[in-house]
Amino acid sequence: xxxxxxxxxxxxxxxxxxxxxxxxxxxxxxxxxxxxxxxxxxxxxxxxxxxxxxxxxxxxxxxxxxxxxxxxxxxxxxxxxxxxxxxxxxxxxxxxxxxxxxxxxxxxxxxxxxxxxxxxxxxxxxxxxxxxxxxxxxxxxxxx
Numbered sequence: 517x518x519x520x521x522x523x524x525x526x527x528x529x530x531x532x533x534x535x536x537x538x539x540x541x542x543x544x545x546x547x548x549x550x551x552x553x554x555x556x557x558x559x560x561x562x563x564x565x566x567x568x569x570x571x572x573x574x575x576x577x578x579x580x581x582x583x584x585x586x587x588x589x590x591x592x593x594x595x596x597x598x599x600x601x602x603x604x605x606x607x608x609x610x611x612x613x614x615x616x617x618x619x620x621x622x623x624x625x626x627x628x629x630x631x632x633x634x635x636x637x638x639x640x641x642x643x644x645x646x647x648x649x650x651x652x653x654x655x656x657x658x659x660x
Contacts, residue, residue, distance in 0.1 A: 522641035524574035525557035532559065532566045532580050541648030544638060545615075545629040556627065560648040567625075581625070583617065585656040590618040613646075 522542045529542055543558040547569075557574065559566035565583040568576055594614045617625045632643025 521557075521574065521638075522645065525568070525570055528568050528570055528574060528576040529557050529559035529566055531576065532568060532582070533561065537561050537564075540652075541645030542641070543629050543645035543649055544642060545627040547625060547627055558627070558629075558645070558649065560645060560652050565649070565652065567627075583619070587620050588617060588656065589620050591653060591657055592616045592618075 521544045525542055525544070526539075530539060533539060539559055539561060541560045543560070545556045545558050545567075547554045547556055554569050555571075557568045557570050559568065563584060565588075567581040567583065569578045569580070571577040592615070594616075612628060612630050615627045615629065617627070619625070629646070630638035630642055632638045632646045633640065
């Protein structure tokens with residue numbers, strides 16, 4: 517899904533860009549809720565994370581969340597297996613990550629995403645987007 521996702525979701529994310537802003541990568545992520553989930557296209561720019569919910573056709577679905585250095589107070593990263601000691605959880609931990617974002621307004625957002633690379637990992641575009649996301653987090657949360 518990696519290349520197809522990034523290519524298909526690009527217009528929905530690019531619509532959120534400000535003049536002169538460059539899109540550094542796109543990551544496919546799911547936001548897990550209590551009894552449902554939602555697919556997000558996470559756009560990474562130099563100064564912002566653009567979280568756009570998308571439908572099955574990668575069209576924008578609902579309002580986007582925009583995260584900046586000032587609106588993000590912390591983040592936690594864990595394996596997507598949730599710490600369980602089972603074979604499926606170990607495999608999931610190796611291929612995916614769970615990222616919890618804590619906002620200044622008290623909102624918490626837990627996103628699960630493939631690490632990228634390989635056929636099952638989301639492909640090279642997912643890996644590129646994950647690299648941009650990691651660099652963004654290091655730049656903007658490195659001192660917290």
